[in-house]
Amino acid sequence: MAAKLGFAEIKRKVLVSLLSGDYSHEGRADIEDKNLLQVGKVSAAEVAEVLRKSGGSDHHSSPHHQDADILVHVIVCRSWYVKFYFDPDTTFISVHQ
Numbered sequence: 001m002a003a004k005l006g007f008a009e010i011k012r013k014v015l016v017s018l019l020s021g022d023y024s025h026e027g028r029a030d031i032e033d034k035n036l037l038q039v040g041k042v043s044a045a046e047v048a049e050v051l052r053k054s055g056g057s058d059h060h061s062s063p064h065h066q067d068a069d070i071l072v073h074v075i076v077c078r079s080w081y082v083k084f085y086f087d088p089d090t091t092f093i094s095v096h097q
Contacts, residue, residue, distance in 0.1 A: 007056040010073055015051060017090035018044040026093045037095040047095055050080045 005013070017023040025038040036042040054077035064070035064085060072093065075082045083094040 004071070007059050010059065011051060011054065011075075013086060014073075014084060014090055015048050018048040018051070023084075023090040023092060026091050028093070034094045034096050035092060036097075037092055042095065047080075047082060050077055051075060051082060053077055 021044065023044075025035055028034060031038055037044065037047055054075050058077040059073060059075050061071050061073045064072045070085050070087050072083060072085045079097050081094055081096055082092070084090055084092045
């Protein structure tokens, strides 16, 4: 499993990815409801603004259901649910309210 990062480093990495446009999305069936970033209903800048306001208590992580070597991060902040991982680049699974 990848080295466990602290929340500040996780937040920094995901913000850099969002603001540089250097991220991807994991495929899923319910994309219209579960990944508003991927379908363009919310911008990367808007997601970054939500994440900037998040704190360590808004974050938890667990192994990916398909690959236990990948640590999935979930940040729930201001009614937003943002789920992503680094492998090594940032991949978003869910971005929704």
